[in-house]
Amino acid sequence: MGRAPCCDKASVKKGPWSPEEDAKLKDFMEKHGTCGNWIALPHKAGLKRCGKSCRLRWLNYLRPNIKHGEFSEDEDRIICSLYASIGSRWSVIASQLQGRTDNDIKNYWNTKLRKKLLAYLPSFQKTPSFNNNPNNFMNIASSSFYNYNPNFMNVNNNINSLFPTTTTTTSSHVQSHTNITDLFSQPGMIAPQRNYLEFQNQNMDKEYYFPEMKESQRVVMFGYDGGEQSCNKDDHEIKQEEQFMLKDFGDQNQGFMMTDHNYNDQKQKGCLKNLEQVKQMMGINGSINVDINRYLMSMNDDDENKTTHIITDGFYRMIDGSN
DNA sequence: AATTGGCTCAACCGCTCTATG
């Protein structure tokens, strides 16, 4: 049995709101507010509408200081940058843009901004399969687009405010091959520019703490960051997270940032099948391949497999429906 | 002038999250 509906569907009006309904809702809200209960509000306000419909109408259209109309360049930059970092969490993005609603931003992204962004892309990323997959924009906005549009770097303070300080925990799974120190001492690896701190948490797991990671533009972060709410660790092949920082990633000395791994739905997104797909997604002709090769060559066979898994997990968002 | 197809965006749907008892 499904849950009970929030209202009697037969007796509520649907579709566009009339000016009279708007006036009633606005008047009621200004005098009484929601009274802590949207479901009961329409009855009190004399509206034949579902409570959810009233809430949406108020939040997206009637409440004060709502901004409608054209988005500015600055707003574009913030939206793109946040989308690159956190994905389609429209309410979070909206919270960074005064007067804009999540619905507004979602519509704007889907109808205009996404296309605008595509216009900046190098040709190899304009293949049909690439364009048709909205998840690819994680890649676009995180790498090449940044390279082509350095101004997008300027909004990182907004991004940083959304993320907690980064920590990473080793597990038996990854501890068997390396720790962070060993990893960066491998031939061909370049140690992170920034220091990290090592300590044990309350569960006596080893944790690595990168005090300045949020600010770094030269970050490669594979795996997921494993917040308690976001990850059922038993569901994942990689049970703990690991982070790597590489210097000089890309021929323009631009960084690459992957922080967006902490979603419940990551299993449904699919992940890359193999290393070739990872490479392909990172740019067929791009110099990034070279860095990845160098990185993988620094591992022995066993480590390469693990590394591939880590990369695969990190890039689960890039290809839709792969297995 | 009529038709068609693409685009926009307000609104809805269904799901998850969270608070409460």
Next chain:
DNA sequence: TCATAGAGCGGTTGAGCCAAT
């Protein structure tokens, strides 16, 4: 700890608009 209900969120839909034919 569990059940319930409201709030909030992101994906999707469809009416209306507009430009192209």
